């Protein structure tokens with residue numbers, strides 16, 4: 115009846131970060147989290163799943179009903195044997211023994227059937243919950259995602275869905291059966307004997323559970339200290355070893371050994387306390403069991419003496435109590451597991467409660483693109499309201515024309531593209547496409563109308579084919595290859611041993627910056643949107659490739675509204691208008707030649723870049739030079 119000491123036997127640093135080390139507790143409440151789980155187990159209108167739940171419950175009832183009859187048949191066998199011996203006419207209690215065997219088989223068979231029927235309910239609930247959270251996360255704003263670590267989010271889903279399985283299986287395979295068994299056994303004892311047998315059994319079991327819950331809570335705190343001290347000792351050892359040379363420079367080996375020893379001592383004490391707490395738990399549990407058994411056996415023995423009970427009855431009550439304590443034996447682990455699972459599930463469901471910062475307005479209509487004129491009207495914005503980034507920016511990209519935004523780093527150029535894509539809403543002013551305010555149309559239609567080649571291209575850890583085809587998932591291979599040819603990535607792909615099936619590695623790390631960018635260009639070409647946005651789209655390319663890509667981009671953008679965000683002015687000299695953005699304000703605007711002639715900020719920037727990187731900017735050396743140059 116004792117619990118194992120598995121968690122305590124871990125040597126320093128070998129213990130994995132135990133769940134107790136998880137720092138934050140979500141603000142939702144266990145009751146609410148369980149309520150949120152209900153629709154996944156008891157889904158509206160899904161009678162297949164509901165039917166499985168009902169059948170599982172019936173099988174559970176069947177299994178437990180069969181198992182509680184086992185001691186009764188046992189009692190009958192003992193009584194019949196006893197009577198036979200007393201009468202010197204020993205008989206084999208065939209019926210009692212066969213019934214005993216049948217009850218065992220039925221209990222086991224019902225239990226196994228219940229497992230397999232319920233498994234589908236549990237797996238479906240996990241899948242649906244994970245999918246809901248996944249969908250919701252994709253609907254949340256960029257701000258939300260930038261503030262959270264992606265790893266943390268995926269861990270929340272992973273742990274949360276695992277927690278659903280743990281909770282369901284624990285509830286159905288541990289808690290519910292035990293509760294049912296306690297009720298059935300106390301009911302039978304009451305019916306067969308008298309209420310006191312039921313009361314004593316119930317009190318003993320209730321005392322056992324209460325004691326286990328209290329001590330388990332205490333143990334959780336102690337185990338947390340043990341894990342924390344282990345982590346600290348481990349960190350100290352790693353830090354010292356990493357600083358091997360520094361330790362040697364200063365001859366501090368002994369000093370480091372002592373520091374490490376101090377950390378180990380803290381762990382040692384915590385480990386001893388954890389072991390002691392386990393002993394307290396085991397001793398207390400055994401004491402309560404023994405007390406219950408002694409009380410019941412004493413009552414049964416008294417009954418035999420008084421002639422009201424048989425020897426079989428004595429065996430019966432004893433067997434019942436032992437049968438009840440068997441599942442209670444692991445109650446401490448089950449309790450802790452349920453608590454941890456509840457926390458994990460809450461953490462996942464808390465994500466579902468995060469409001470969508472950017473949402474479609476009620477009754478939002480799809481954007482109707484008619485040429486694709488993009489207009490920024492007095493737009494203001496700051497990621498943090500206390501720090502304005504854009505301060506009343508106005509400009510228009512007429513349908514089918516190209517406008518370039520240039521300016522120093524941090525001026526707010528990329529921010530303009532994020533606002534146009536509606537990753538954020540402007541705090542002031544309006545952004546319109548063909549006269550329709552982008553905040554009034556559906557996000558799906560808005561984003562379908564714009565193609566972007568971002569500053570940093572991040573690819574999926576999949577094949578090149580998958581990454582290019584991502585621009586339009588229903589494109590044919592021919593269309594995909596055509597897009598790749600326009601983006602000048604076809605030759606590169608053909609030269610790879612695995613060709614189109616080459617995997618690009620995490621975030622596309624197996625490709626160079628330029629190759630990644632060409633994949634991004636190819637998939638935007640494939641998307642074929644009426645509005646294009648290039649955020650320094652050719653920055654990672656060498657001069658030769660850049661020229662080619664520039665030519666292609668010009669071709670691709672012909673007839674489309676194009677917004678180019680650029681650092682290097684050489685890439686935008688042909689734009690219909692160039693907007694110079696500085697500190698979130700439009701400082702200058704005009705065509706390249708006019709801006710050079712003005713001799714202002716643009717002209718100064720041009721000269722600086724010409725001097726700094728003549729090889730690259732030589733692309734447009736035929737352009738007129740500024741008056742001041």
Ligand SMILES: Nc1ncnc2c1ncn2[C@@H]1O[C@H](COP(=O)(O)OP(=O)(O)OP(=O)(O)O)[C@@H](O)[C@H]1O
Pocket residue numbers: 260497498503521522523524525526527528529530569681
């Ligand atoms: N998510 C964010 N949260 C807070 N501040 C941000 C965020 N993104 C950008 N900023 C800040 O907003 C300002 C404008 O950034 P933005 O990326 O628009 O500049 P940029 O002109 O495109 O610069 P670069 O040419 O270097 O890409 C910068 O000061 C930047 O630090």
